[in-house]
Amino acid sequence: MDNPSLVKIIKNRREWLTIQQLELNYTTEMEKAMYLSHRIGYEEYSCTLAKRLEIEKKRQQNYIASRQMISEIERRSFHHN
Secondary structure, eight states: OOOHHHHHHHHHHHHHHHHHSOOOOOOHHHHHHHHHHHSOOHHHHHHOHHHHHHHHHHHHHHHHHHHHHHHHHHHHHHHHO
16 A cells, blocks of 8 residues: 555655765864854754755855955055056
């Protein structure tokens, strides 16, 4: 009485769920920095996709802002020489 399509969906869902959790190796210093920066530890970060996406979006925004700052400083420095 097993429905083959239902079994396939469940199997696919299980495979998807295993992708959600990351196996991360991290030091206590990395754990401290993660918590200070994002108020979350690596354990929760590795288990929660929504939190990972939120943190990675914030990191990307910070990276872009820092690159823009560097570019502006270099531009000003070039014009003053």
